Every structure is written in structure tokens, then in C-alpha cells.
Amino acid sequence: MWKFTLRRTLIMIPQLIVLSILIFVLAQLMPGDALSGQVGPDVDPKRLDEIREQMGWNDPWHEQYGRWVGGILQGDFGDSYRFKIPVSELIGQRIVNSFWLSVATLILSYLIAIPLGITSGRYNDSWRDQLITGYSYIGFATPLFIFALVMLWLFGFTLQWFPTSGSVTPGLEPGTFEYVMSKLYHLLLPALSTALITTYGTIQYLRNEIVDTKQKDFIITARAKGASESRVYNRHILRNSLLPIAAFFGFEITNLIGGSIFIENIFGYPGMGQLLVESITLRDYTVLTATTLLFGVASILGALLSDIILSIVDPRIRIK
């Protein structure tokens, strides 16, 4: 167990290095830098070149890369070109917003997936199963952003049940009860939209898992020993079928990261995904590289988490 985890964690290191080099090269290829926007009649281009030299922007790439990585390891992402404040400050609040949105989405998607998956698997090939399978089929074929737009249009604008942008009602004191409730209220619709449309994988997986387990010998034994139907399902089948679902937890995180960029932009939710798109429109490359890097690291960690949980659940993977 520990051996596998250690080995798997070590694989992560080259991945992180390659990712950081990829993003660094991307940043270097981007047209212009923080100063090119300031060229004007009052500014001497020579002075700008001097600043560039002072900042070390003319050094060979590996020195710049070393400085950049060194800074990041100490939590210093550099300064935002546009807002002239440290990027870490800019990211701080938004990363918290994105984190809570992800937590809410995960909770909701499991709340939807587990009962539906169990019903679908227990009564397979009944009308209930077909209904649920139909739902997950449509979920599979519908792009997240279209569904989110429809949800926003329906519940945000037409019915006006939910706020249509922001993460909190302005003017509330942080820490008060109203503040927390307002936060919850603001992230409910985005989280629900994501959960409803991305949960099909978990539902189908759970269903197939239950259908498989139902025919196993130990279930027949349990029935033969006189266990009640609810005991068979809750104690014997569910315990065995839920474990693989746990292994998908890490992949869910990776999926959420990909979806957040759409969700946050559609619902005007100030999180990391929105920051990424803003930073491109404003050509704020330090912010762009920092957010892309963080998204990449989160994906790598999600994959790591998946593999570790999977190795706990399924010992065969450890041996390989």
C-alpha cells in the first residue's frame, strides 16, 4: 500500500516539471509583456529597455525559468500586469470561491447519483431504470454550457428564484449568518446545473456495478440464509458496489475543473475559471500562467488521488 502510494507520488514529480516548463514556454511565446502597453509619447523606449534589463527579462530562458519556479515555490506568482498587485492576492479570494463551488457540486452530484444509481440497478430493465438511463443518456449528449445557459435563463431570469451573478450579495458583513447564507444561495444554481448534467457517469457505473453484484454467489448465499431484501441490498450489495464509485472521486475533481470555466463565466461567479478568461482578455499574462498552472496542478493531484483510492479499493492494481 505505502509502496504503491510512494511510487505513484514520485511519478507526479516529472509530470509537474513538464507541466511547469510547458506553461513557462507558453508564457514566453505570448506577444508583448507588461511594459509594451505603456509605450506612448511620454515614455522613452530606452527607459523601458532598461527596466526590462533590470527585471531580468533579457536573461537566458533557463535562468528566468529557475527564478519563476523558485518564486512559485515560495508562494510568489509575480505581480499582475494590470492590477499592479501580487497575483497571489488576486487569486486568494477566487480560489476560495471556486473551492466551495466544487464542494457543493460534488455533494449535489453524489446526492443525485447514488439514489438514482441504486434504483436503476436494483430494478434493472423496469420503467424506472429506463427513465434513469434515458436521463443519463441525455446528460451524456448535452454540453454543460448549454444546459447551464438554459438553467440560468429558466431559474435565474424567468422565474427569478436564484441570483444571476456574483458570489455574495454586496454590503453584507463577512462572518455573519446572512453572509454565509447568501454565499450558499449564490452557489446553489451553478452547483446544481453542473451536478445534474455531469452525474451520468456515476449513475451508470453504479447501476452496472449493482447489476453485476446481484448475480454473485455471496448474494445468493445471503438470500438462502434468510436475509431480508433490504438487508441484502443495503449491507451486502451496496457495500461492494459503492467502493469503485469512491475511486472515481479524483476524476470528478478533474472534470469539475474543466467545467468550472464554463460555469463561472455563465453564472458570473468570481472564481478561478472566470479569472482565467479575464486574464486573457486583459492580456494579463502573469495571472494567466498562474491560473493555468494551478488548474494543471489540481488535475495532477486529482489523478493521484484517484489512483491511490483505486489501489485501496482494488488490490490488484498495487501488485502491478
Add this chain to the structure above:
Amino acid sequence: MENKAEEVKTNQPIKSPSGFNIIWREIVRDKLALLSLAFLILIIAFVYGIALFLDQKEIVKVDLFSIYEPPGEEFLLGTDYGGRDVFGQLIIGTRNSLTIALLVTLLTGIIGVAYGVISGYFGGHIDNIMMRILDFFMILPFTMIVIAFVAIVPKYNTITFSLIMTAFLWMGIARLIRSKALQEKELDYIQASKTLGSSNFKIIFTQLLPNCSSLIIVTMTLNLAANIGLESGLSFLGFGFPESTPSLGTLLSYARNPQVLEYRWWIWVPASLMILLLMLSVNNIGQALKRAGDARQRRG
């Protein structure tokens, strides 16, 4: 005597149906897939046919006298904020979206199959190294990386856009083909070929690939549906096609303006429906193909 003749007759092998026959039978049995196929053929014929007579420059020309016209006689589906005909944009947009989705599917298919076959067939160290590289690509957050790339390509067009998408989408099919090739190469027919001295090249092209063909076709069909969604998603965010090249995604991106989303349904609803119908029907066909490829699941 007669008995013997009959015996000979029954002993003759019944000709098994050809691949296309199986696929066709499966699609006909599945009414939904048949309907989807008909819809898809109609849409493709319509969109590519009409687009021949429509001038893209004419469609995207701003006309300030007819801003946000609701659907009516002159404009079948109304106009957008630049007074541009939404119906015309829908036609051209569907064509552009389909073209890019097909192009990306084809490119990822070629790269993925080649990568998977090489990795799976040769195995060993080559496989190990190739899989490490693939694993790395797999964990990259697709949307973010593509957006970052689109931001740095100075002037992108259909070709560069599809190349960027391809660069981060070939892994899924490569992985599938690789595991299929791994299984397949252990089977007797390939081992026998090897013993007889066939070159690897010949084995791959005349034996391995034909046996992977149904998997390749199914995966590429399902990928096509996914690529339609991905393209429109990227264009929706503003990192796909520029406005001067309408796609289904650019039409949808107008809905990022709350005014449009709330009051001007004719701009974004038709494009959403088109994306949904396209993706659903391609998926339906893909599912029928999947059953045709696996004899245990066939209905016909």
C-alpha cells in the same frame, strides 16, 4: 444418394453477412438510430448545399438598420446585435462547426490509431515510454490549455484551430487502440503470421488494423459528437472561431449578454437545439455501431 446430396448442401457454410450488412441491419432495427441517420444526412445535405449559395461575408456584414429584429418575414430567425441574419448564421455556423468537428475527429483518429497501434503492438520499453507521455497529456486540463494556446497563436483559422484541438484530444482513442492491439497481438493468427515471417508492417496493415476497425469506427463516431460540443464550447467562451466566421458556438456566445439570454431567444435557442440534435443523433448512430461491432449485443 439423395440424402447424401442434401447433406453436402447443408454442410456448405452459410455465408456470414458482411460488415456493412451487419451495420445496416443494426441501424434499421434501431428506429432511433435510423431516424438520427436520416436527420444527419438531411442536415448535412441542407447545410452544405445552402451554404454554397450563401455568401459568408454578406451574412456577417453589420447592418445597423436591423438590429435585434425578432423573427419575421424578412429574417426567418431575426437578427443579432449587428443586424446580421441569424438564420444565415445558423446555416453557415452549422457547416463550420461540422467541418471542424469532422476534421478534428479525422486528425485525432489518425494520430491516435497510429500511436496506439505502435505502442500496443511493439510493447516493451516503447510502450512504457509512450504511455508515460500519453498519461501526461491525459491529465492536462483540456479547456485551459487550449485557451492558452489559442491566445498565443497570432492569427488562427480553421486549420490552426483544429490542430490545437487535435494536439490535446488524440489520447482517448490512442489508449483504446493500444489495449486492443495488446490483446490482439497475443492471438494465434498474429503469432502464426509472425512465425511465417510476415513483416511487422504487413501484419499491422493487413491483420491487426482490420480487426480493430469496428472499435475505430465506433470511437470516432462518438468522438465526432463530443467534438461538436467541444468546438461550440470553446467558441462560446470566445476562444474558438472569431465572430467573422460564425459557428454554432459563436451564436451561443451572444447569450453571455443577459439581455440576449432573457429577451432575445431567437439568437441562442436555435443554435442550442441544433447542437443538441446533432450530438444526440451522432451518439445514437454511434451506439448502434457499437452494438453492431459486438455480436453479443446485436438486436438483429
